[in-house]
Amino acid sequence: xxxxxxxxxxKPLDRxxxxxxxxxxxxxxxxxxxxxxxxxxxxxxATEAIFEAVGLSEEDxxxxxxxxxxxxxxxxxxxxxxxxxxxxxxRYRDGSMEPRPEFTITRETETTVVIDGGGGLGLxxxxxxxxxxxxxxxxxxxxxxxxxxVGHMGGSGYHAMRATGHDMIGLALSASGALSMVPTxxxxxRLGTNPIAWAAPADEMPxxxxxxxxxxxxxxxxRLAKRVGAQVEPGWxxxxxxxxxxxxVDVPEQSYMLPLGGTREQGSHKGYGLGAVVDIxxxxxxxxxxxxxxxxxxxxxxxxxxxxxxxxxxxxxxMDVFLRGLAETPPAPGEERVVYPGLLxxxxxxxxxxxxxxxxxxxxxxxxxxxxxxxxxxxFAHA
Amino acid sequence: xxxxxxxxxxKPLDRxxxxxxxxxxxxxxxxxxxxxxxxxxxxxxATEAIFEAVGLSEEDxxxxxxxxxxxxxxxxxxxxxxxxxxxxxxRYRDGSMEPRPEFTITRETETTVVIDGGGGLGLxxxxxxxxxxxxxxxxxxxxxxxxxxVGHMGGSGYHAMRATGHDMIGLALSASGALSMVPTxxxxxRLGTNPIAWAAPADEMPxxxxxxxxxxxxxxxxRLAKRVGAQVEPGWxxxxxxxxxxxxVDVPEQSYMLPLGGTREQGSHKGYGLGAVVDIxxxxxxxxxxxxxxxxxxxxxxxxxxxxxxxxxxxxxxMDVFLRGLAETPPAPGEERVVYPGLLxxxxxxxxxxxxxxxxxxxxxxxxxxxxxxxxxxxFAHA
Numbered sequence: 001x002x003x004x005x006x007x008x009x010x011k012p013l014d015r016x017x018x019x020x021x022x023x024x025x026x027x028x029x030x031x032x033x034x035x036x037x038x039x040x041x042x043x044x045x046a047t048e049a050i051f052e053a054v055g056l057s058e059e060d061x062x063x064x065x066x067x068x069x070x071x072x073x074x075x076x077x078x079x080x081x082x083x084x085x086x087x088x089x090x091r092y093r094d095g096s097m098e099p100r101p102e103f104t105i106t107r108e109t110e111t112t113v114v115i116d117g118g119g120g121l122g123l124x125x126x127x128x129x130x131x132x133x134x135x136x137x138x139x140x141x142x143x144x145x146x147x148x149x150v151g152h153m154g155g156s157g158y159h160a161m162r163a164t165g166h167d168m169i170g171l172a173l174s175a176s177g178a179l180s181m182v183p184t185x186x187x188x189x190r191l192g193t194n195p196i197a198w199a200a201p202a203d204e205m206p207x208x209x210x211x212x213x214x215x216x217x218x219x220x221x222x223r224l225a226k227r228v229g230a231q232v233e234p235g236w237x238x239x240x241x242x243x244x245x246x247x248x249v250d251v252p253e254q255s256y257m258l259p260l261g262g263t264r265e266q267g268s269h270k271g272y273g274l275g276a277v278v279d280i281x282x283x284x285x286x287x288x289x290x291x292x293x294x295x296x297x298x299x300x301x302x303x304x305x306x307x308x309x310x311x312x313x314x315x316x317x318x319m320d321v322f323l324r325g326l327a328e329t330p331p332a333p334g335e336e337r338v339v340y341p342g343l344l345x346x347x348x349x350x351x352x353x354x355x356x357x358x359x360x361x362x363x364x365x366x367x368x369x370x371x372x373x374x375x376x377x378x379x380f381a382h383a
Numbered sequence: 384x385x386x387x388x389x390x391x392x393x394k395p396l397d398r399x400x401x402x403x404x405x406x407x408x409x410x411x412x413x414x415x416x417x418x419x420x421x422x423x424x425x426x427x428x429a430t431e432a433i434f435e436a437v438g439l440s441e442e443d444x445x446x447x448x449x450x451x452x453x454x455x456x457x458x459x460x461x462x463x464x465x466x467x468x469x470x471x472x473x474r475y476r477d478g479s480m481e482p483r484p485e486f487t488i489t490r491e492t493e494t495t496v497v498i499d500g501g502g503g504l505g506l507x508x509x510x511x512x513x514x515x516x517x518x519x520x521x522x523x524x525x526x527x528x529x530x531x532x533v534g535h536m537g538g539s540g541y542h543a544m545r546a547t548g549h550d551m552i553g554l555a556l557s558a559s560g561a562l563s564m565v566p567t568x569x570x571x572x573r574l575g576t577n578p579i580a581w582a583a584p585a586d587e588m589p590x591x592x593x594x595x596x597x598x599x600x601x602x603x604x605x606r607l608a609k610r611v612g613a614q615v616e617p618g619w620x621x622x623x624x625x626x627x628x629x630x631x632v633d634v635p636e637q638s639y640m641l642p643l644g645g646t647r648e649q650g651s652h653k654g655y656g657l658g659a660v661v662d663i664x665x666x667x668x669x670x671x672x673x674x675x676x677x678x679x680x681x682x683x684x685x686x687x688x689x690x691x692x693x694x695x696x697x698x699x700x701x702m703d704v705f706l707r708g709l710a711e712t713p714p715a716p717g718e719e720r721v722v723y724p725g726l727l728x729x730x731x732x733x734x735x736x737x738x739x740x741x742x743x744x745x746x747x748x749x750x751x752x753x754x755x756x757x758x759x760x761x762x763f764a765h766a
Contacts, residue, residue, distance in 0.1 A: 107692065109691040112525065113707070114425055140492065141494035141527075142527060144692075146692055173598075186715060186718075188713055208663065242716070260654075266618055266645055266649060270595040271643075274593070276723060276742075280552070280583050280591065280702070280705070285687070286692065289701050290705030293704065301710070302532055307493055307694055315667060321666060321672070321673045322659075322673030323673055329566050330569070330627050332569060337570075338567070
């Protein structure tokens with residue numbers, strides 16, 4: 001590990017961070033003084049080795065790692081190695097996650113498939129399920145895969161994006177399997193953070209990719225905020241009696257999530273409704289039962305073949321016009337720039353492929369420690 | 384028309400209104416003193432007669448009317464006869480809408496169909512397109528229909544709901560065809576209000592039906608707010624330089640829509656992203672070109688056959704558990720009740736089927752006037 005005063009720590013802000021200054025997001029970034037830049041190849045190799053050490057096949061270890069590195073490269077720290085990998089390792093070690101799961105199809109039609117994930121981690125089960133949806137869309141125009149008996153998906157964006165390389169639009173969502181969101185006006189949580197992602201390819205422009213929780217803020221963002229000592233904004237969370245907290249406060253010991261919108265006046269009924277849609281498609285439609293009872297994750301993955309609707313070349317060049325038009329919108333007074341979902345992430349990816357991924361020193365330390373425990377040896381040559 | 388002091392005017396608040404007191408919605412309801420209650424059969428017959436008088440076939444007149452009355456019965460005044468019918472009539476009269484449109488399939492696969500709506504009103508073109516998606520889902524598990532060259536859909540909820548009677552989940556969305564929403568941080572509008580609806584059946588409970596604009600507030604709600612002299616909340620709209628208006632104000636002469644969430648801190652990037660998804664599926668994927676340029680409505684309608692995933696009976700009884708669980712959530716302090724999308728609307732429908740639909744006296748007057756002009760005669764025997 002680089003010492004705290006090493007020149008590799010505290011590099012200039014990367015572009016994404018510059019853009020996000022004065023927005024809520026900068027509070028979730030690793031503080032400059034605590035950063036270590038690591039090349040993606042190195043953290044990828046280390047992560048694959050860890051997954052293999054806990055028992056995953058080489059193929060599954062590579063898939064699961066690809067999800068985490070995809071997120072880290074794109075600036076989605078909350079779903080990268082720093083936040084999630086140690087949790088997964090704990091679950092393999094305590095036997096609550098199956099490293100060599102069986103992948104069983106329990107129902108199938110021309111366009112749909114339902115899969116029992118055999119208790120495996122969603123990070124590597126979901127891409128395989130998505131590939132089945134893609135194959136069905138290739139043949140019939142649309143395809144969908146539902147997955148039950150499976151662990152965390154690791155961010156829905158990766159799985160939706162998997163379709164874009166096939167000239168398809170991808171949809172991925174996950175009923176979260178843990179109750180954290182209070183319905184609008186409700187005093188008890190009834191839904192999870194229930195993320196949903198759509199991805200669509202363009203030609204020259206980076207792909208469109210919206211990946212959003214249906215709560216105001218994600219659970220692991222809240223954890224991360226606590227870790228870095230950041231505050232939460234008014235209307236982000238509720239007291240445990242369901243009352244929206246309308247001041248800026250430190251992260252409380254206990255709280256519930258508010259739906260996107262925050263309060264009824266600001267549209268929380270829409271965020272709540274979207275969360276319920278995710279629950280219906282990710283839990284009820286999969287056969288697991290309603291999310292209120294089936295407190296496990298459930299996935300719904302879908303692919304639309306673009307040329308079942310319009311020539312793919314026309315679609316992608318029209319997407320360029322659309323996305324460029326969004327990105328070139330003149331900014332409102334005081335704002336620097338307008339972006340579209342997926343643009344900052346693509347810029348971060350280019351930057352981090354070049355300069356390395358900024359991790360908290362403590363994450364690098366964890367890699368060293370877990371490597372020692374596993375008889376592996378990780379020495380990151382910092383970027 | 385009943386005189387202003389008639390006993391049919393100013394009935395007790397109906398249940399929906401009672402529930403919505405102290406929420407933003409009551410400002411959009413017809414003030415009690417201006418209400419006239421009309422039986423749905425009467426306003427339905429009158430509306431069908433008007434559509435036939437401007438040239439629609441009997442079948443199309445009945446379909447278009449059904450959409451408007453569905454909305455009025457369910458308390459969605461903004462998409463009922465009062466707000467929209469006179470606009471449609473004007474368009475038929477000035478020749479900008481085609482009363483006898485050709486309905487042409489321009490691309491088709493097993494699961495998908497793209498339709499040229501022949502310049503007809505979406506109210507009757509969309510249900511026919513949805514029926515094609517439903518037929519494809521019945522055969523292959525999923526089906527989607529895109530529609531171009533078509534007018535207003537009249538609220539996406541009706542079209543999504545059409546699937547539920549077939550034991551299917553329905554999705555309906557419309558790229559709006561008029562730029563009103565500024566992207567997060569943007570100074571110029573780049574998207575429409577871009578509504579999206581999902582509907583799913585239950586067994587005993589009223590169906591789930593989320594029908595939401597991806598802006599904080601719909602254009603026609605803003606019009607209606609102006610008409611009834613209501614104010615808008617902070618974070619609902621932006622100044623014409625894109626700056627979110629963060630005070631409670633009268634409806635300004637000119638303004639732009641903010642995405643769901645309002646400000647970046649409150650999640651407007653998610654509302655903006657959802658609006659862009661609607662634009663991609665409703666404009667770009669239909670072949671019309673990106674919504675920035677193709678300033679016309681475009682529809683995307685989809686049906687999922689439930690038993691392609693899980694037995695429909697199990698799904699519907701699980702939905703009962705889910706929806707009942709949501710509706711029985713203990714309310715937060717000061718709140719009366721928790722509902723789910725579609726519940727208040729179903730309650731309003733039962734009440735209005737029994738007691739009549741409350742219209743503004745001025746709407747009843749319009750029916751009389753237009754009836755006289757068309758040589759029809761509408762006398763509503765008030766409920």
